Amino acid sequence: METKYIDLKKEIEENKICEASNEIKNGNLVIFPTETVYGIGANALNDEACKNIFKAKGRAGDNPLIVHVNNLEMIKQIVEEPNDIEKNLINAFCPGPFTIILKAKDIIPKSVTAGLDTVGIRMPSNKVANKLIEYAGVPIAAPSANISGRPSGTNIEDIKNEFDGKVTVIIDSGMVDIGLESTVVRVINNKVRILRPGKITKEDIEKLGFKVEIDKNILGKYDGKEKVLSPGMKYRHYAPNTKCMMIYSKNTEKMIEKIREISESKNTLIICRDKNYDKYNVEYKIKMGNTLEEIAHNIFSILRKVDKYNVDLVIIEGMEKEGLGLALNNRLLRACEYNYLEI
Ligand code: AMP
Ligand code: MG
Numbered sequence: 063m064e065t066k067y068i069d070l071k072k073e074i075e076e077n078k079i080c081e082a083s084n085e086i087k088n089g090n091l092v093i094f095p096t097e098t099v100y101g102i103g104a105n106a107l108n109d110e111a112c113k114n115i116f117k118a119k120g121r122a123g124d125n126p127l128i129v130h131v132n133n134l135e136m137i138k139q140i141v142e143e144p145n146d147i148e149k150n151l152i153n154a155f156c157p158g159p160f161t162i163i164l165k166a167k168d169i170i171p172k173s174v175t176a177g178l179d180t181v182g183i184r185m186p187s188n189k190v191a192n193k194l195i196e197y198a199g200v201p202i203a204a205p206s207a208n209i210s211g212r213p214s215g216t217n218i219e220d221i222k223n224e225f226d227g228k229v230t231v232i233i234d235s236g237m238v239d240i241g242l243e244s245t246v247v248r249v250i251n252n253k254v255r256i257l258r259p260g261k262i263t264k265e266d267i268e269k270l271g272f273k274v275e276i277d278k279n280i281l282g283k284y285d286g287k288e289k290v291l292s293p294g295m296k297y298r299h300y301a302p303n304t305k306c307m308m309i310y311s312k313n314t315e316k317m318i319e320k321i322r323e324i325s326e327s328k329n330t331l332i333i334c335r336d337k338n339y340d341k342y343n344v345e346y347k348i349k350m351g352n353t354l355e356e357i358a359h360n361i362f363s364i365l366r367k368v369d370k371y372n373v374d375l376v377i378i379e380g381m382e383k384e385g386l387g388l389a390l391n392n393r394l395l396r397a398c399e400y401n402y403l404e405i
Contacts, residue, residue: 065226070235082231083197090230093207094194096186097239098159099214101204109171112203118228121210125293126176127203128161128184132195140170147249156185159261163248174203190235213300213362216241220366241359242389257292259389280392283400300397302368307401308394310380321377331371333378346371354386
């Protein structure tokens with residue numbers, strides 16, 4: 063299949079988005095930008111089309127897809143009436159980088175829900191994504207645009223490498239805004255359980271007056287015993303082939319000292335904050351930004367580069383677990399396969 067590229071980097075041309083939406087209507091796959099990461103989308107009401115997303119990504123059939131909508135009417139079409147807490151969350155965080163798990167109506171095919179009776183709903187704020195859904199006139203099921211197990215697609219070059227010839231259209235609108243996937247929540251016994259942390263933080267949800275729980279799989283390793291509430295959590299994710307390790311201390315000097323010590327005895331690549339870059343006297347180092355927002359924005363494209371360095375170990379500077387730091391820790395712990403040292 064020949065993939066058509068639509069370039070919306072400079073200007074959002076609605077006629078081109080309309081063209082892409084026709085491919086969604088025809089049951090084809092379209093890669094499109096959202097404010098979190100790029101998504102690989104299909105008509106969420108078309109079982110065959112959604113099955114093709116799993117094929118293109120090599121995604122496990124038991125890992126459900128998030129369904130993207132652009133208004134409340136579309137939510138009503140696909141899920142049972144939300145309760146008051148769920149309605150409050152939708153009002154507060156939609157549109158935005160937020161996914162809520164709700165009881166699915168039968169109109170949603172089983173391939174999308176992976177056989178669960180629930181479905182994840184998200185209303186993106188990205189203009190291209192919104193227009194694409196509007197012109198398609200149907201909800202769009204879309205996981206992150208990456209081969210399963212790889213870091214999520216945030217940059218078009220990485221996406222081209224993985225999906226050229228496998229999807230009908232790729233819409234290029236440059237680097238995404240946030241760089242980490244949406245926060246996924248489910249309301250359980252009147253509490254908001256975070257199943258995957260993201261830009262909407264625990265603290266943001268608590269401000270609404272709700273009790274918030276962090277699912278134990280977010281910072282812990284899935285032990286294979288209990289049923290996971292978010293099936294995606296049990297899979298290897300984000301990990302480069304090169305062994306990675308994250309090192310953190312609240313005391314920055316201590317953290318730097320430890321990283322220097324380990325990097326002296328091994329052939330390493332260090333991924334560090336811009337402000338610490340000059341403190342490491344090694345051949346290979348990459349700047350990841352200074353703030354949590356900057357790190358979130360850069361981290362997936364950095365993780366995709368590390369295998370090119372041919373080193374024995376990648377050392378990543380760690381960060382606090384509050385705010386956006388919880389989401390970063392969640393992704394980086396997986397990238398490091400839980401090889402983490404806090405001193
Ligand atoms: P991705 O689409 O690649 O960003 O991943 C979607 C994430 O949302 C995965 O971690 C899924 O496990 C989770 N998810 C999607 N639908 C559901 C659902 N119905 N129940 C629980 N988790 C879900
Ligand atoms: Mg994903």
